[in-house]
Amino acid sequence: MISPKKISFLQTSLLSWYEKHQRTLPWRSKDGKPNPYYVWLSEIMLQQTTVPTVIPYFNRFIKKWPTVDQLAKATEDEVFHLWQGLGYYQRARNLLKCAQEITHSYHQKFPENLKTLLSLPGVGPYTAAAILTIAFNKYAVVIDGNVERVLSRYLCFDGLFPGAKNEFSHKISPLYKVDKPGNLAQAIMDLGSSICKPASPKCSICPLHENCCAFSTKTVQNHPKKAQKPLKPTRFGTVYWIKNAKNQLYIRKRTEGRLLAGLMEFPSTDWLEMKDGIKDKKSSRVHHTFTHFHLILDIVTTNKIPPDIKGGFWCNIEDLKNHAFPTVMIKVIKEASKIRP
Ligand code: SF4
Structure with missing residues (x-):
């Protein structure tokens, strides 16, 4: 338990510091009336991503879709295209599903209770609590x-994160019992x-x-204590940069059930772990790290579609920008563009 004195000191100090030093962010209200759509959109974007990276994406999204019902009418391709580069594309997929649910089942109004918020696509405990406190100024940890x-x-x-999260949450829960829990969280x-x-x-x-x-106690660098993360495995694959005589590239959409489903790719083999890895660097190569593994892709350039590659289409090079490619494929474009024919 935190002593009442310590809680009161924390609340008073944090709230008065926030009055003077809060950051100006495009999703924050200037008039004390937060827009729940902005709060939700920013919190989804901020998962695994920093504030400076999110700001331009947030601004582009609200310019194109100023309200949740306008976003609900977008196609998945449009959302992916504007999301391109933010990574963790499942978030973009759920963003659209959630906007549709808010529009069609909740009359464009975000629910104001934890249980219903948690039932929405892509909204986990942290995001639900953040929406509740920041958008509606209600109590949540x-x-x-x-x-x-x-x-x-x-x-x-001294608990070890992430295992100690429940204990920590229980310990700090009295802190958020203030008049302005949203300001306290921020x-x-x-x-x-x-x-x-x-x-x-x-x-x-x-x-x-x-x-x-x-x-x-001069132990700042010892906190928070974190459990060691398991090492990520490395997977390998080959990606085909197939260019025809008309200067067009062969691209395709990644199919359902695969990582990055719905996004465009240059056709590639499966990405598999190999016992000995790849020792020789025989071709141009890109490296990319996903949440659970590192990926090494060797680029093979050709003017013929390999027999086992299907389901794609030819795209003019200048039209590539109109499609949503994940960051790993943007790296392929950059690397392959350096290769002399
Ligand atoms: S570690 Fe330093 S910066 Fe962090 S809360 Fe304590 S005094 Fe403040």
Whole structure:
């Protein structure tokens, strides 16, 4: 349990710091009336992605689809195209499904309770809690990486993440019982991104330092404690850069049930782990890292479609930009464009 004195100090210090130092972000309201569509869209984009990367994507999305019902009318290809480069494409898929559900089942209004929010496509415990607190100023315990870092330092919390998340959530839950839980959640996020940074926290200007356990015990770098992640395996494959005499490239859509389904690709073999890996670098190659594995793709250039490659079409080089390619295929375009015919 955190002592009532410590909770009250945290709440007062964080909220008054936030009044003066909050970040200006395009999804935040200036008039104290947050737009739930903006809050939801930004929180989905911010999963696994940093704020500076998300800002231009967010602005492009709300320019094209200013409201949730307008987004609901988009095609998956259109959403993928604007999402291109943000990665984790399942998020884009669920974004569209969620917009359609909000529009058709909830009359374009985001639900204001945790249980219903959690039933929406792509909305997990963190996102549901963030929407509830930030969009509707309701009580929920919001825990992202910033909250984990700031509060486990402040409390010298020694549990090992991610396993200790429930214990941590229980411990910090009284903190969010304030008049403005949305501001409190955003205050910790802002403090974590500008002051209590992972590598070099600026403790001397931190509003929490006089009561911060890790600061007083000189154990800042020991918190939060994290379990070691398992090593990622490496998979290998070949990707075909097939160009005809008309200067067109052969591309296809990745089929359902595969990673990056629905996005465009230059045809490739399956991506498989190989016992000894590939030792010789015989061709142009790209490296990419997904959540669960590293990928090495060798590029083979040819002017004929290999017999086992099917389901694609020819695309003028200048029209490639009109299709949604995942980042790994953008790397293939860059690398293959260097190859002399
Ligand atoms: S005093 Fe330092 S370690 Fe403690 S919360 Fe502030 S920045 Fe983080």
